[in-house]
Amino acid sequence: MYNSIICRYHEIATKGNNRNMFERCLVDNIAHLLREVGVCRVHRVRGRIWVNRVDGGAFSSSEMEAILPQLAKAFGLESFSPAVRLPVEMDAIREAAVAMAPEVLGAAMEKRDNVTFRVRARRSNKRFPLRSQEIEIDLVSAIAERLGERRFKLDLDHAEITLGCEVRDEFAALFWTSLPGPGGLPVGSNPRVLTLLSGGIDSPVAAWMVMKRGCPTDYITFHSSPYTPPETEEKVRRLARHLNEWQIRGKLHLCNLAPLQKLIRDCCNERMRTVLYRRAMLRIAEQVALRSDCRALVTGEAVGQVASQTINNMNTINRAVDMLVLRPLVGADKNESIRIAEAIGTMELSCIPAPDSCTVFAPSSPATSVPLELAEAEERKIPEYSAVIEKIIADIVTEA
Numbered sequence: 001m002y003n004s005i006i007c008r009y010h011e012i013a014t015k016g017n018n019r020n021m022f023e024r025c026l027v028d029n030i031a032h033l034l035r036e037v038g039v040c041r042v043h044r045v046r047g048r049i050w051v052n053r054v055d056g057g058a059f060s061s062s063e064m065e066a067i068l069p070q071l072a073k074a075f076g077l078e079s080f081s082p083a084v085r086l087p088v089e090m091d092a093i094r095e096a097a098v099a100m101a102p103e104v105l106g107a108a109m110e111k112r113d114n115v116t117f118r119v120r121a122r123r124s125n126k127r128f129p130l131r132s133q134e135i136e137i138d139l140v141s142a143i144a145e146r147l148g149e150r151r152f153k154l155d156l157d158h159a160e161i162t163l164g165c166e167v168r169d170e171f172a173a174l175f176w177t178s179l180p181g182p183g184g185l186p187v188g189s190n191p192r193v194l195t196l197l198s199g200g201i202d203s204p205v206a207a208w209m210v211m212k213r214g215c216p217t218d219y220i221t222f223h224s225s226p227y228t229p230p231e232t233e234e235k236v237r238r239l240a241r242h243l244n245e246w247q248i249r250g251k252l253h254l255c256n257l258a259p260l261q262k263l264i265r266d267c268c269n270e271r272m273r274t275v276l277y278r279r280a281m282l283r284i285a286e287q288v289a290l291r292s293d294c295r296a297l298v299t300g301e302a303v304g305q306v307a308s309q310t311i312n313n314m315n316t317i318n319r320a321v322d323m324l325v326l327r328p329l330v331g332a333d334k335n336e337s338i339r340i341a342e343a344i345g346t347m348e349l350s351c352i353p354a355p356d357s358c359t360v361f362a363p364s365s366p367a368t369s370v371p372l373e374l375a376e377a378e379e380r381k382i383p384e385y386s387a388v389i390e391k392i393i394a395d396i397v398t399e400a
């Protein structure tokens with residue numbers, strides 16, 4: 001019966017000059033998310049985005065089942081509702097409300113008594129003869145009459161079932177549910193960033209969180225072939241593919257750090273290896289970001305989680321680059337990251353066993369506080385450090 005979906009977004013994000021860009025971005029993203037459903041037309045009408053069937057007809061239930069989970073991935077959306085679009089006439093609105101009431105409200109009332117109900121009307125069309133409250137009263141009375149003996153309880157504040165009614169200039173709409181969107185800002189409303197994506201739990205969550213704030217992301221992963229198996233890369237490929245469901249596909253750069261790791265093993269203090277690996281990762285990532293117009297780096301670091309994430313070590317690692325490094329999980333407990341990872345479906349992939357590049361030649365007791373000067377001194381012991389980094393960058397394999 002539904003021939004439309006109302007998509008709502010926060011007005012706050014759409015103030016001023018940004019409004020047009022924000023809305024266009026959201027419309028494009030929704031169209032992209034629904035590309036495989038095929039039959040949808042997405043367009044905006046003052047303050048709302050509407051998804052209709054191209055032919056104006058009703059969506060089948062299988063089409064609706066395909067559409068709704070996709071809309072739940074459209075960052076920027078506050079909520080959305082399957083709706084019936086109608087002419088701007090009270091008779092048509094009433095008739096449709098009465099026709100739908102048995103299936104939704106009537107069905108709930110059959111299961112138990114005292115179901116609470118209300119109608120919420122919004123009239124942006126000021127030429128419509130009834131005011132919002134009058135529309136509500138009209139619809140409640142008509143529905144009460146239709147349902148006859150079986151009674152619902154009116155509750156204007158906490159109703160279990162709400163019938164929404166919007167009367168706009170061009171059309172009216174009725175809807176019975178409001179599903180939560182993911183919030184945030186449309187991906188693409190902020191500049192592109194580069195996420196350092198490991199096969200762990202945190203970095204996929206970090207990538208998701210920056211996308212939620214409007215940044216499309218590319219990914220870079222470090223492996224240590226042949227010391228890590230191809231499964232290490234494959235795991236990250238799967239994570240990147242999964243994360244790309246929230247954005248128009250980001251590129252994945254696969255980088256083999258092993259040549260440098262061997263030099264660090266042979267030339268440097270063993271306890272500083274992890275910090276030196278990390279500084280190299282950031283340096284390489286910064287170069288890749290500069291070459292692909294990414295404006296910040298993103299990591300899944302959280303303060304104090306492991307030896308390389310003490311404040312002192314994070315500082316020493318950070319000083320390897322000039323570029324802004326975003327750490328969306330900086331204050332998160334592992335449990336909080338896990339909860340998000342489960343909700344977005346990356347947890348399952350992160351749990352696939354595969355060795356991490358950082359564990360190659362990893363010291364049994366890593367230093368928890370490496371001063372910057374010491375790290376720099378260790379790096380000077382590596383012959384042709386910069387040339388090695390350049391060679392590693394030249395050998396990066398990029399998958400679109």
Ligand code: ATP
Pocket residue numbers: 195196197198199200201202203204220221222223281298299300301305306308309356357358
């Ligand atoms: P994660 O669960 O994301 O691996 P973690 O808690 O295991 O994080 P570390 O392994 O110390 O912490 O990594 C900290 C951050 O450094 C990661 O979140 C990621 O952004 C980056 N990183 C670590 N290893 C790699 C790698 N092999 N490839 C790309 N990025 C990495």
Ligand code: MG
Pocket residue numbers: 198199200201356
């Ligand atoms: Mg890790």
